[in-house]
Amino acid sequence: MKFNRVIHRATAIALAAGPALYAAPYALAADSAAKPENPKFVKLDRNRDGVLTRDEVGQIRGYDRAFTEADANRDARLDQAEFVKAEAIHDRLTAAKYVDDSLITAKVKAALLKEPELKSLEVSVETLRGEVLLSGFVRDESQRQKAMRAAVAVNGVTSVKDALVVR
Numbered sequence: 001m002k003f004n005r006v007i008h009r010a011t012a013i014a015l016a017a018g019p020a021l022y023a024a025p026y027a028l029a030a031d032s033a034a035k036p037e038n039p040k041f042v043k044l045d046r047n048r049d050g051v052l053t054r055d056e057v058g059q060i061r062g063y064d065r066a067f068t069e070a071d072a073n074r075d076a077r078l079d080q081a082e083f084v085k086a087e088a089i090h091d092r093l094t095a096a097k098y099v100d101d102s103l104i105t106a107k108v109k110a111a112l113l114k115e116p117e118l119k120s121l122e123v124s125v126e127t128l129r130g131e132v133l134l135s136g137f138v139r140d141e142s143q144r145q146k147a148m149r150a151a152v153a154v155n156g157v158t159s160v161k162d163a164l165v166v167r
Contacts, residue, residue, distance in 0.1 A: 065089070069089050104156045
């Protein structure tokens with residue numbers, strides 16, 4: 001009697017697991033076929049080997065750090081999953097540069113407001129990659145110099161271009 005129960009259980013397990021084991025290879029094939037390839041990855045993969053090298057992504061400005069961080073297995077190549085991670089890192093770094101520029105602009109404007117005898121509301125500030133452009137109107141050359149000194153003193157400013165006009 002005990003022997004019959006063991007056979008029944010084994011039969012039930014085999015009948016339940018059989019279709020799943022039979023269908024597994026087909027499910028894996030359908031899953032891999034269902035994942036569309038990233039068009040940007042395909043475009044960058046010039047030699048069509050299914051991975052990206054530093055040479056293949058070299059034309060993307062500022063991609064070196066993203067490549068290094070995303071290369072999880074450190075083989076100096078990115079597969080599609082690593083490429084998705086690299087894209088996210090690159091986008092984050094690019095966005096951070098814009099935030100940094102906005103922060104620098106705000107700091108320069110604050111520094112100009114602190115300058116006595118300078119009508120800082122008539123001075124416009126623009127920043128690109130740490131490079132600051134001052135434009136607008138000042139009363140005399142001393143105000144121009146004060147504005148330039150205030151901008152140069154701000155942390156993160158790499159250079160200051162003067163487009164101020166003395167009226």
